Amino acid sequence: xxxxLYIYIYSTTSFSRSALQSTIxxxxxxxxxxxxxxxxILSLMTGNPLxxxxxxxxxxxxxxxxxxxxxxDLVAVSSYLPVLADILPKxxxxxxxxxxxxxxxxxxxxxxxxxxxxxxxxxxKDQLLPSQEEGQRLTSALxxxxxxxxxxxxxxxxxxxxxxxxxxxxxxxxxRRGKSLDYISDFMPPTATExxxxxxxxxxxxxxxxxxxxxxxxxxKIVRGLSGIPSEGPVLLVGYHNLMGxxxxxxxxxxxxxxxxxxxxxxxxxxxxxxxDGGLPDLGPYDKFRIMGAVPVSAVNFxxxxxxxxxxxxxxxxxxxxxxxxGEEYKLFWPETSEFVRTAATFGATIIPxxxxxxxxxxxxxxxxDDQMKIPFMKSQIEEWTKQYIKVRTGTEGEVGNQPIxxxxxxxxxxxxxxxxxxxxxxTKGRKQELRDKKKAHxxxxxIKSEVENCLAYLKEKRENDPYRNILARLIYQAxxxxxxxxxxxxx
Numbered sequence: 001x002x003x004x005l006y007i008y009i010y011s012t013t014s015f016s017r018s019a020l021q022s023t024i025x026x027x028x029x030x031x032x033x034x035x036x037x038x039x040x041i042l043s044l045m046t047g048n049p050l051x052x053x054x055x056x057x058x059x060x061x062x063x064x065x066x067x068x069x070x071x072x073d074l075v076a077v078s079s080y081l082p083v084l085a086d087i088l089p090k091x092x093x094x095x096x097x098x099x100x101x102x103x104x105x106x107x108x109x110x111x112x113x114x115x116x117x118x119x120x121x122x123x124x125k126d127q128l129l130p131s132q133e134e135g136q137r138l139t140s141a142l143x144x145x146x147x148x149x150x151x152x153x154x155x156x157x158x159x160x161x162x163x164x165x166x167x168x169x170x171x172x173x174x175x176r177r178g179k180s181l182d183y184i185s186d187f188m189p190p191t192a193t194e195x196x197x198x199x200x201x202x203x204x205x206x207x208x209x210x211x212x213x214x215x216x217x218x219x220x221k222i223v224r225g226l227s228g229i230p231s232e233g234p235v236l237l238v239g240y241h242n243l244m245g246x247x248x249x250x251x252x253x254x255x256x257x258x259x260x261x262x263x264x265x266x267x268x269x270x271x272x273x274x275x276x277d278g279g280l281p282d283l284g285p286y287d288k289f290r291i292m293g294a295v296p297v298s299a300v301n302f303x304x305x306x307x308x309x310x311x312x313x314x315x316x317x318x319x320x321x322x323x324x325x326x327g328e329e330y331k332l333f334w335p336e337t338s339e340f341v342r343t344a345a346t347f348g349a350t351i352i353p354x355x356x357x358x359x360x361x362x363x364x365x366x367x368x369x370d371d372q373m374k375i376p377f378m379k380s381q382i383e384e385w386t387k388q389y390i391k392v393r394t395g396t397e398g399e400v401g402n403q404p405i406x407x408x409x410x411x412x413x414x415x416x417x418x419x420x421x422x423x424x425x426x427x428t429k430g431r432k433q434e435l436r437d438k439k440k441a442h443x444x445x446x447x448i449k450s451e452v453e454n455c456l457a458y459l460k461e462k463r464e465n466d467p468y469r470n471i472l473a474r475l476i477y478q479a480x481x482x483x484x485x486x487x488x489x490x491x492x
Contacts, residue, residue: 111141118142119174124151131155146172148284167194171287173272183295184304189262190291198288199253208415209358210474210487211250212466215422222492226259228422233309234349236340237263237422240332240452241321242359244408248313251356251420252292255311264305265289265313266297270405302340306347314340316449319403325368329360330456338445341428341435348429353448354422355455357463361416367409382406417469419462419489421455465490 120142122135132149139147148168153160169175176186190198215228229235241247248265255261271286271294295301297318305312315321320333344351372378385405426448428435435441466489468474474487 111138114142115144117174118145119169119172120145120147121157121168122147122149123153123155123157124149125153126155128155146174146283148172148287162197164193167291168287170194171291172283173290182304183301184308184310187264187293187295189293194291195253195256198291199257201288202249202253205249206253207478207483208471209250209418210468210478211254211358211418211420212489213251213254213420213422214492216424218425220424222421224489224492226255226261226422228425229255229259229261229311229352230350230425231259231261233311234306234344234347235311235352236306236344236349237311237313237352237354238340238448238452239313239315239354240330240356240456241315241317242356243322243324243329243363243365244359245322246359246362247356247418247420250418252313261311262293263313264293264295264310266302266305266315267294268319269296269298272296299343303343306343306349309347316340319405323369323403323406323408325370326365330355330357330460332449332453334449338438338441341441341445341448345428345432345435345441348427348432351426351428351448352422353426353451353455354420355452355459356418356420357456357459358416358418361413363410363412365408365410369404369406372406372409373404378406415471417463417466417471417474419459421459423451423455426451462490 118138120135120138122131124132126132135147135149139145148171150157150163153163157163158165170188173181173183175188176182178186212224213226214222214224215226216222217228252263252265255263267289271283271289273283295305297314302312302314316334316339317332321331324331324333341351369382372382382404386403426444428444435444463469468477468487468489477487478485
């Protein structure tokens with residue numbers, strides 16, 4: 001089994017010559033100045049003392065305990081520094097710095113021999129060492145490494161509130177039980193704290209977009225909310241992928257809040273492949289998707305999700321829909337083959353087709369991939385990315401199989417309202433033998449696709465009668481009824 005190393009930037013391997021040169025001049029002072037400068041150095045080593053003190057204030061303590069705790073922390077921070085400065089004379093610190101320099105040289109000379117999987121953590125506001133530069137250096141030197149940067153934190157990362165090593169490990173997909181990572185069996189569901197922190201990041205989207213979620217009961221009745229979603233899996237939700245996947249930011253949390261259902265999204269493998277050449281963004285921003293259970297889309301992972309009775313989220317249109325061209329709003333780009341039907345039927349999964357409307361109210365595409373391919377340097381970059389990174393449908397012909405890796409250039413719009421409609425559940429239980437026939441499976445596949453299109457058409461028509469579709473009307477309602485209140489919508 002491989003060893004997983006976690007290298008924190010204040011370790012000896014990160015103490016570079018530049019850091020040593022920037023620290024020693026602080027010690028070249030008159031004896032009367034040593035105590036003050038040592039106190040300053042020690043305060044830098046502890047990160048941001050005021051931030052660590054204030055972290056205790058925002059933990060929801062009652063006023064009296066909060067004031068007492070704040071006083072105690074301020075006294076502690078101000079009292080221990082002079083004591084430490086008195087017992088660490090200048091000569092001792094210089095000797096320790098030289099010792100650290102020798103240890104750093106020894107470790108750096110052997111970095112090339114480290115073949116283990118490595119996670120490098122760096123702080124953006126480290127006032128003692130150049131953590132960000134050292135993080136980049138270590139990541140380049142270690143072949144199986146990933147970098148996670150914490151821009152708003154100081155030198156001692158784990159002494160500051162809001163940083164949890166277990167969460168970081170889970171987000172980087174570094175936790176595993178065996179030699180290789182299994183995205184299904186190695187997955188640990190998000191804790192309440194992890195979910196609350198992630199949900200807080202998306203709270204502004206929920207306020208601005210006031211999502212309307214509709215589901216269909218077994219008798220065909222449409223209701224507001226998610227009561228039509230089966231509690232027991234396996235369940236497969238199949239839908240249309242909005243522009244850049246905006247719909248998942250409010251949909252996945254709502255399933256967990258309202259029904260305690262964790263949607264395991266089958267996502268493009270590019271979100272799991274680290275890019276060290278600087279071509280594509282680092283993986284850090286996508287950690288929240290992995291914490292919430294996202295897995296790389298593949299036949300194997302889909303099979304395992306169904307066998308584990310999960311609630312899986314699948315977009316057959318994939319990147320082609322999420323990164324569509326101008327004028328292609330709500331157009332499905334599904335492959336010709338029924339990729340998922342027979343696997344779902346093998347485990348008797350309930351298939352729920354759904355549509356989401358609202359991405360046309362989020363952004364206006366300025367340069368799509370067709371526009372970018374007309375610009376030489378953009379064309380060469382897109383071709384390089386497409387060649388370099390994992391292809392999802394290598395055996396599929398046409399534009400659905402040829403999904404170029406690129407970015408969209410767009411202008412944001414005044415946030416519109418998002419509408420979700422989950423259609424009537426389609427049962428495959430007891431149809432395993434029937435759906436082994438490719439023709440029968442393809443017929444069900446086309447039925448599911450047609451239902452997704454019907455869901456989109458229903459929402460586009462009904463939203464025209466929503467008195468709260470405009471953001472101003474929604475904000476007025478929320479201001480008078482509370483920002484956590486459910487904003488009304490069209491009549492069902």
